[in-house]
């Protein structure tokens with residue numbers, strides 16, 4: 001039976017009135033939305049979702065509004081040996097750019113995709129289309145990324161949406177198998193939370209919401 005993380009109290013718990021679905025117990029949607037926050041990468045430990053659970057998370061990630069049904073995204077899984085090798089190649093790119101890297105910097109680059117047990121690269125394949133504005137496709141990719149994060153949190157995992165230089169570097173993108181006309185929406189670091197993060201101040205609705213016609 002799976003558990004959910006309660007970020008308000010910091011305890012692993014089973015919901016007193018869980019939403020039962022087949023053999024799973026999942027956090028209720030309102031609690032998920034009101035308590036999710038990014039977990040710093042060093043606090044993301046093994047295990048990460050894998051197998052059927054990861055498949056479910058990816059399917060839920062793609063369950064987003066998508067004008068024209070273009071599915072303008074794809075996912076790259078960085079884990080294990082593949083993630084290690086990718087880090088070494090990216091460190092080489094950084095070294096070609098900047099000259100010999102210091103030990104700490106080299107190690108940072110080499111371990112870029114092994115800092116968490118799973119990193120999901122979300123790639124936008126949005127492009128000009130005769131009917132569907134590219135902007136709307138990009139929004140759908142962002143929605144898929146957020147769904148991915150929520151789907152992970154719903155199962156008790158922590159997640160963090162990161163880009164950093166490798167998302168914007170053409171050579172790094174090529175090494176990761178990302179085409180020149182594709183964009184990185186983000187790298188979502190996922191793992192089991194070892195330390196509960198404190199929250200940050202959240203935007204107030206008074207600063208961001210207006211009533212139409214009230215002015």
Ligand SMILES: Cc1cc2nc3c(=O)[nH]c(=O)nc-3n(C[C@H](O)[C@H](O)[C@H](O)COP(=O)(O)O)c2cc1C
Nearest residue numbers: 036037038039160161162163164165185186199200
């Ligand atoms: C597209 C995108 C890219 C981001 N890239 C980074 C990044 O490279 N480094 C970073 O520290 N935070 C990055 N963030 C911010 C974190 O994902 C996160 O939102 C932030 O730490 C605040 O945490 P919260 O999710 O709890 O509000 C990015 C966010 C978005 C939406």
